[in-house]
Amino acid sequence: MADLDHAQPWLAALKWDADGMIPAIAQTADGAVVMFAWMNRQSLMETVKGGYAVYWSRSRQRLWKKGEESGHEQKVLSIRTDCDGDVLLLAIEQIGGIACHTGRKSCFFNELHGEHWVAAEPVLKNPEDIYAK
Amino acid sequence: MADLDHAQPWLAALKWDADGMIPAIAQTADGAVVMFAWMNRQSLMETVKGGYAVYWSRSRQRLWKKGEESGHEQKVLSIRTDCDGDVLLLAIEQIGGIACHTGRKSCFFNELHGEHWVAAEPVLKNPEDIYAK
Numbered sequence: 558m559a560d561l562d563h564a565q566p567w568l569a570a571l572k573w574d575a576d577g578m579i580p581a582i583a584q585t586a587d588g589a590v591v592m593f594a595w596m597n598r599q600s601l602m603e604t605v606k607g608g609y610a611v612y613w614s615r616s617r618q619r620l621w622k623k624g625e626e627s628g629h630e631q632k633v634l635s636i637r638t639d640c641d642g643d644v645l646l647l648a649i650e651q652i653g654g655i656a657c658h659t660g661r662k663s664c665f666f667n668e669l670h671g672e673h674w675v676a677a678e679p680v681l682k683n684p685e686d687i688y689a690k
Numbered sequence: 691m692a693d694l695d696h697a698q699p700w701l702a703a704l705k706w707d708a709d710g711m712i713p714a715i716a717q718t719a720d721g722a723v724v725m726f727a728w729m730n731r732q733s734l735m736e737t738v739k740g741g742y743a744v745y746w747s748r749s750r751q752r753l754w755k756k757g758e759e760s761g762h763e764q765k766v767l768s769i770r771t772d773c774d775g776d777v778l779l780l781a782i783e784q785i786g787g788i789a790c791h792t793g794r795k796s797c798f799f800n801e802l803h804g805e806h807w808v809a810a811e812p813v814l815k816n817p818e819d820i821y822a823k
Contacts, residue, residue, distance in 0.1 A: 567805050580713055580726065588721020593713065593777040605802070638807060639797040640790050644726040646798040657773050664772040665779040669738070672700050674771060 561598045568598055572643040581645040583610060583623075583631055583656065591656035591663040592631075594623075596645065608633055610647060627687045629653040653682075660684045694731045701731055705776035714778040716743060716756075716764055716789065724789035724796040725764075727756075729778065741766055743780060760820045762786040786815075793817045 562569035573579055579601070583592040594612040596604070600620050603611040610631035614621035624630030632650040639646070657664040659680060666678035695702035706712055712734070716725040727745040729737070733753050736744040743764035747754035757763030765783040772779070790797040792813060799811035 565805065567802060567807060570807055582715055582723060582726070584721075584723060588717075590715060590717060590723060590779055593715070593772060636802040637798040637810070638800045638802075639726060640792050640794075640799070641797075642800070642807075644798075646723055659773050661773075664774075665770040665777075666773070667771045667775070669700060669769040669771075672698065674700060674703055674775075677770070 561602065565602070568601065570642060571601075571638060571645075572641060573598065574643070578613065578615075579643060579645055581610075581612065581647055583647045583649050583651075585649060585651050586634075589663050590665055591649075591651055592623075593664070594621075601645070604633055604647075605636070610649060624652060627653070627655075627658070629655050629687070631656070655681055655687070658684060658687070660687060694735065698735070701734065703775060704734075704771060704778075705774060706731065707776070711746065711748075712776060712778055714743075714745065714780055716780045716782050716784075718782060718784050719767075722796050723798055724782075724784055725756075726797070727754075734778070737766055737780075738769070743782060757785060760786070760788075760791070762788050762820070764789070788814055788820070791817060791820075793820060 577597050578595045581594055581596045584590050597613045600611045600613045610623045610633055612621050630652045634648040637646040660682040661678045666676050667674040668677040710730050711728045714727055714729045717723050730746045733744045733746045743756045743766055745754050763785045767781040770779040793815040794811045799809050800807040801810040
């Protein structure tokens with residue numbers, strides 16, 4: 558990792574957490590926040606190099622190119638970081654218009670109404686059709 | 691904490707990390723993602739009860755009502771969580787139009803241009819004037 562930082566000062570300028578991770582927010586051009594995931598240095602490098610979002614899957618402990626199964630890739634238009642350099646904001650074009658594995662445009666579809674979380678966005682595509690082989 | 695969960699099932703429905711935290715993204719009505727911070731159960735409770743964003747400051751290890759020093763409070767219009775229930779998205783009205791301690795509208799002002807992070811948003815107010823007593 559130190560090698561990557563040395564070669565890429567813009568990577569070293571970011572504040573990676575104790576696990577070498579940084580949170581990444583994906584936003585489409587219409588302003589919708591569609592996803593939140595984590596990146597390590599390598600995933601950010603591959604994102605920048607390839608132009609499509611590559612995250613680090615903490616559950617699977619491996620690089621995860623968004624859309625690798627669903628086809629719902631995220632073309633990256635720009636990358637920002639915040640004043641502390643410890644969060645990323647990706648401006649993306651969401652291929653297929655669906656970011657969520659539930660078939661919704663955005664993963665942020667559960668809204669707090671009183672004391673209940675209510676699904677406030679429609680399912681655009683049946684997940685079984687998204688992940689069908 | 692278990693007491694809070696018991697009294698508030700909607701809190702228990704969220705996935706808090708090992709430190710009892712959840713990431714929170716603040717977004718204004720025009721779509722701008724202006725801030726990212728962390729909440730614990732108590733800060734989310736106070737946010738919901740009071741209608742203004744209260745975060746947990748990991749550096750100061752205490753509840754932090756956004757704007758308590760700057761006056762730049764965040765009126766919360768709605769709260770969403772994602773498909774995993776482990777991230778929050780707050781729709782807010784940003785009092786003063788400035789979320790960042792640098793005097794910018796958004797904390798996400800550094801954009802990656804080639805191999806350099808470039809400040810891509812103007813300073814709207816001198817920080818010394820924001821935090822002057």
